[in-house]
Amino acid sequence: MRKGLFITFEGSDGSGKSTQLSLLKEYLMNKGIRIITLREPGGVAISEKIRGIILDNRNTEMDPVAEMLLYAASRAQLVSQLIKPSLEKGITVICDRYVDSSYVYQGLARGLGIDTVKIVNDIATGNIMPDITFFMDIDPELALKRRLNSSVPDRLENESIEFHRNVYNGYLKLIEMYPERIKRINGEIGIEAAFSLIKEYIDALLCRYIE
Numbered sequence: 111m112r113k114g115l116f117i118t119f120e121g122s123d124g125s126g127k128s129t130q131l132s133l134l135k136e137y138l139m140n141k142g143i144r145i146i147t148l149r150e151p152g153g154v155a156i157s158e159k160i161r162g163i164i165l166d167n168r169n170t171e172m173d174p175v176a177e178m179l180l181y182a183a184s185r186a187q188l189v190s191q192l193i194k195p196s197l198e199k200g201i202t203v204i205c206d207r208y209v210d211s212s213y214v215y216q217g218l219a220r221g222l223g224i225d226t227v228k229i230v231n232d233i234a235t236g237n238i239m240p241d242i243t244f245f246m247d248i249d250p251e252l253a254l255k256r257r258l259n260s261s262v263p264d265r266l267e268n269e270s271i272e273f274h275r276n277v278y279n280g281y282l283k284l285i286e287m288y289p290e291r292i293k294r295i296n297g298e299i300g301i302e303a304a305f306s307l308i309k310e311y312i313d314a315l316l317c318r319y320i321e
């Protein structure tokens with residue numbers, strides 16, 4: 111059975127991921143490709159409930175291991191209920207954040223280690239990994255400014271600039287670990303310019319995929 115493409119977006123909060131995700135959705139839909147878009151944590155009812163617990167600003171005492179497991183639990187439900195069945199039906203799935211966020215936020219910034227986070231997440235996802243991942247690369251300080259202008263910060267966004275710098279450096283490390291899958295997109299060159307880069311990667315992937 112033909113499999114749908116699995117595409118994920120990663121980056122700091124405020125890196126412009128969501129804008130690029132919407133543009134890509136429209137681009138693929140115009141090509142007649144069946145598609146669903148999701149966000150993590152969340153995407154289905156149970157995972158949205160877990161999201162509420164994770165991002166609640168009142169949960170300041172949350173233990174890092176508990177945090178990692180909650181993200182993984184939310185992900186396990188999303189994969190089994192929606193991502194896996196959609197891919198099997200040939201539907202393309204675009205997800206705003208996926209396992210790389212856990213590798214970076216919980217594994218590196220919280221210090222649990224990528225290896226531990228990977229073991230837990232391989233169980234949660236049944237080893238379903240994206241075909242391609244776009245990392246929206248913007249300076250963490252600029253991302254912080256953009257965020258402060260836009261919304262009320264959640265529990266993770268309220269972390270210090272050092273935490274967000276660690277997240278950023280964590281992503282750079284991941285790109286070195288998975289150069290085939292993770293593509294770095296300069297998020298400071300303007301929306302259209304960044305999207306043309308994404309389009310190039312997607313067109314190349316579609317060519318290979320359709321062959």
Ligand code: TYD
Pocket residue numbers: 122123124149150151165181206207208209211212213215216264266267
């Ligand atoms: P959200 O409001 O969805 O952030 P954004 O719009 O930037 O994607 O909140 C998700 C937060 O959870 C974000 O700060 C990143 C963090 N996160 C993790 O720490 N680990 C994870 O596995 C995921 C998916 C997100």
